[in-house]
Amino acid sequence: MSIKEITEDLIIKISNSEEKAFSLLYDCYYTYLNTVALCYIFNKDVANEIVNDVFINVWHKRHTLSYPIHYYLIQSVKNGCLNYIRAQRTTERALSGHKKLLLDFQEEYILTNPTPLQYLETQEIEKEVRNAIAQLPEKCRIIFEQFLFFGKLPEEIAKEQLITVSTVRVQLKNATDKLKVSLSHLICILVLIVLY
Amino acid sequence: MQSNNNNFEELMIDYISGDISEADQQRLSELLKSSADFKTQFDEMIKIRALSFIPQIEAGKQKNYNHILERIKEDVPTKNMSRSWMHNLRQIAAIVILVISVSVSLFYIYRDITTPGDSSICYETIAPIGSQTKIILPDSTIVWLNSGSSLKYNQSYGKKNREVALSGEGYFVVFKNNKKQFTVHTGELDVNDVGTVFNVKAYKNEEEITVNLIEGAVAISLPDNKDAGMIIIKPDDRFIYNRITKKSESFQTNASRSALWTTGKLCFVDATIEQISKDLERRYNVKIQIANEQIKKELFSGSLNLNLSLKEILSYIDVDKKYRINQTGDTIMINIR
DSSP states (O other): OOGGGOOHHHHHHHHTTOHHHHHHHHHHHHHHHHHHHHHHOOOHHHHHHHHHHHHHHHHHTGGGOOSOOHHHHHHHHHHHHHHHHHHHHHHTTTSOHHHHHHHHHHHHHHHHOSOSSOOOOHHHHHHHHHHHHHTSOHHHHHHHHHHHTSOOOHHHHHHHHTSOHHHHHHHHHHHHHHHHHHHHHHHHHHHHOOOO | OHHHHHHHHHHHHHHHHTOOOHHHHHHHHHHHHHOHHHHHHHHHHHHHHHHHTHHHHHHTHHHHHHHHHHHHHHHHHHHHHHHHHHHHHHHHHHHHHHHHHHHHHHHHHHHHHHSTTOOSOEEEEEEOTTOOEEEEOTTSOEEEEOTTEEEEEETTTTTSOEEEEEEEEEEEEOOOOTTSOEEEEOSSOEEEESSOEEEEEEOTTSSEEEEEEEESOEEEEOTTOGGGOOEEEOTTEEEEEETTTOOEEEEEOOGGGGGGGGGTEEEEEEEEHHHHHHHHHHHHTOEEEEOOHHHHHOEEEEEEETTSOHHHHHHHHTTTOOEEEEEETTEEEEEEO
């Protein structure tokens, strides 16, 4: 599945309520938009919910869609993230000023980063990422996966693995450092991809 | 820098996991502000993290699509109808609430205009023993309450008149409003004015009620003694009413001293140790007993800083080392050596 398959024709088909066309758009963009949302919202479930809302909204507004749709999708995800952060700020107004500063920073980050990741052909990258993670030392990989994919806190991982919290932190840092090296070419490539 | 770097990454890990202490939040936001390098690192870490999720996202893709389809199908057939119905419902609800709130407020406004002064809701502010409170009333009048005092006013305050009831000591800076008289009720004595600064001391356990006028003019009336009429006092006048003898007197003094307690000081001019100890009792939440009749008559002048400890203050009072001061629990006994 490639982004090049998203043509004006496809958008017209979606406008005509063709579910198959919609499913194609989903296939192309779902993973990408999730990755975009995850750059702004650290909770993967919240990020996924924001992306789902974008797709549902696309379907509801299918009669008014226009081509190209790429920036509309990204902007919708960003707006969803912004709304979430702003709502969080209102509900957590009682929180300390520093929490507010960080939320301010995040909001600023969303507003100033035009596109967090250029579009990627996700299937290819998936393999690379999977390999990069698989190549992490075993202990390091387990901790990284527990932290990232299962959303566990460093304290919980420490308890389960019978190690100290600081070891967990060091391992997480090592994992990030190693991935930075093995995926750095991706970041470079991402910038070079020219869209449309 | 290296250690700062490690630190930054650890802070980021905690922040991303949502489990970050308040102190660390401050450190992280300071680091992010401190240099563009940290911002770049923030950016990099977040992107690496987001990329790392790709395999997992891909794995859940089909299941999630079914979930989206379900949601779309749930929404679509009922969508238009339910939306417009909900919309109407909201409008109706808004109108109903508006009508109710307007009629309720009209009811209260009307009631306040027709029956002044006896609104049922009463506000009370208390300054517990050992602490002071500052109150700003609805008309911007400021009241400092000394320790062990309370101030009551009811809902209609400021609508037609401004009435408060004081027990204890209060320092009033009354917002000027010639149309609405400001009255302090203390039980035995009322202080009326339209915009002045004065101090009223009316503790229930003290014989005397004292009014010190700092600015403007006030009229004092005694509800129990209508014959006395209004007594007008001028700035720097002190008015004293004795609850037992029911006699009153007024004389010139430096009235601003009476308000020094609002700044954490106590000032006495020719005060007996008994009077001083009453103030100290309230401030430090102790009982002071003076065992010797002779000491009770001694007069003191001077000012005390209430931020000092009680022990220090007592040693200031006893500069000549004439007294024996013993403390047992909350009771302090002052006797002659």
